[in-house]
Amino acid sequence: MFIEIVAIVLSLGLLMFFAYRGYPVIVFAPIFTLLAVLISGIALMPSYTEVYMVNAANYVKNFFPIFLLGAVFGKVMELNGAASSIAQSLVKALGSKRAMLSVVLACGILTYGGVSLFVVAFAVYPFAVSIFREANIPKRLIPGTIALGAFTFTMDALPGTPQIQNIIPTTYFGTDSYAAPILGIIGGLIVFGLGLFWLERRRKQAEAAGEGYGSGHKNEPEGLDNQKYPNLWVSIIPLVLVLLFNYLLSRGFLTVNNWYSADLLKTFNIANVKTVSSSWALIVALCIGILSAICINARVVQSKLATGLTAAAMGALLAIFNTASEVGFGNVVKTLPGFKAIQGWILGLSSHPLISEAISVNILAGVTGSASGGLSIALEVMGKQYLAAANNAGISPELLHRIASMASGGMDTLPHNGAVITLLAITGLTHRQSYKDIFAITVIKTVTVLVLAIILSIF
Structure with a gap:
């Protein structure tokens, strides 16, 4: 059994190491999957074509529309x-005295409204630079500030957020x-307050030490004073529409649960509409949001739409295939002999399903460097056990x-996380300069989820 456990730990370690070094997960996830299979003495090719590829393809089938529409939106x-x-309106309204708060709120509003994390970072960064420079706050604090607003409470904690980390659990529960x-x-609110x-x-x-914004920075944005943007109230319409229709289609009078009869759904192999209704609701809501967004500055959008859609589609493809590769990896791993011992160890850390789930999702999100990837692997592997244990204990799904959703946004932001690497690249800063604050936000989020799980287990 020892060698079977080593096979899994070694393959996971190599996948994390290569992802950290910038190698594509799409290429190396199947390689290290097959390495684990080979060491475990399991049939190689069937594991690849009938387990890895099937589960990766199922993930793409379930979530690609959301990845694509989210990127396009x-x-x-x-x-x-x-x-x-x-972003500009919030920064101007709150002023330099509330520079950090304005950046966090700008990121939070955009993320909660359905804008992808990477677009949020690109959109907010120029205004963050402007107000941090005005307030003489060190530039090295910008990545941590953007991370708090975009990667935490609005990504997976607040109800109704259209980010994928909040949609994945709906399929399993x-x-x-x-x-x-x-x-x-x-x-x-806890993460927001502690992070701020x-x-x-x-x-x-930094102020006490006499440190200011600094000079000689890389990737400094050009001046924004002469640029004109749409009216704030017009700009938020698409975000409001996404949130509104997502709610109406999920729980309101337009709920997609009532769109089709049970007999009709059975012909499509859908036994329970609740396993797909959240995805359907968000797909329709994002389509409405996209159409309304196009109507804002229609001429400007039309002139750049072709290249913009191409960039969005490429980004969506890369994101989902990276995650699907990790999901395929996780599904092969759960078939290996050594996994039962590892699963028993994780489940043995706590007999309460909420605590065990919080730990397992955090661990896998940290290992894969992906909130959605770690969440998908954890729920694919142990979701049924958690649901059964919760039902037995009278705990609501x-x-x-x-x-699960909140735990996925905990340890995922370790140094090899793609969003962290991209954020640092956008801001022209390094891990050495700015990762300490991102890690602090990561710890705050992780501890918050574990504490909430423990409190819920007591009461």
Whole structure:
């Protein structure tokens, strides 16, 4: 059994190492999958074609529309200037005295409205530079500030967020994106408050040491004074429409649960409409958001739409195939002899499903460097066990959903995380300069989820 466990740990370690070094997960996930299979003495080719590829393809089938439409929505909001308008308006309204708060809120509003994390970073960064320079706050604190606003409470904690990390659990638990709203709001507020406290503390330390914005930085944006953006209230319309229709189609009078009869759904092999209704609701909501966003600055969008859609599609393809590769990896691993011992160890860390789930999702998100990847692997492998244990203990599947979703955004932002690497590249900073604050936000999020899980297990 020892060698079988080593096979899994070694393959996971190599996948994390190569991802950290910038090698494509799409290429190396199947390589290290087959390495684990080979060491474990399992049939090589059937494991690849009938387990790895089948599960990777199923993930693409289930979630590609959301990846694609989310990327397109974000790109159109970038092209029409609406994303920049929202960021600029908040920065100007709150002023330099609330520089960090304004950046966090700008990122949060865009993320909660359905704009992809990468677009948010691109859109907000120029305004963050402007206000941080005006307030004489060190530039090295910008990545941590953007990470708090875009990678935490609005990504997976607040109910109804259209980010993929909040949609994935619906497939496994039969919930919707508004699952456990009170828990999500409480968790989101805690992360927001503690994260802002940390960042302000770091700002005051820098101020006391006489450190200002600094000079000689890379990737400094050009001046923004002469650029014109759409009116703020017009700019937020697409975001509001996405949130509104996502709610109406999930829980309101337009709910997609009532669109088709049970007999009709059975002909499409859909036994329970709740396993797909959240995805359907978000697909329709994002389509409405895209159409409304195109209407803002229609001429400007039209002139750049072809190249913008191409960029969005390429980004969506890369993102989903990276995640699908990790999902395929996880599904092969769970068939290996050594996995039962590892699974028993993870489940043995706590007998309570919420605590065990929070730990396992955090671990796998950290190993893969991906919130959606780690979440998908954890729920593919142990989702049924958690659901069965929760049902036996009288725990609502909605609580499983919210804890899993929030845990995925915990340790995922380790140094090899793609969003972290991209954020640092956008800001022209290095891990050495700025990762300490991103890691602090990561720890705050992880501890918050574990504490909430423990409290729920007691009461």
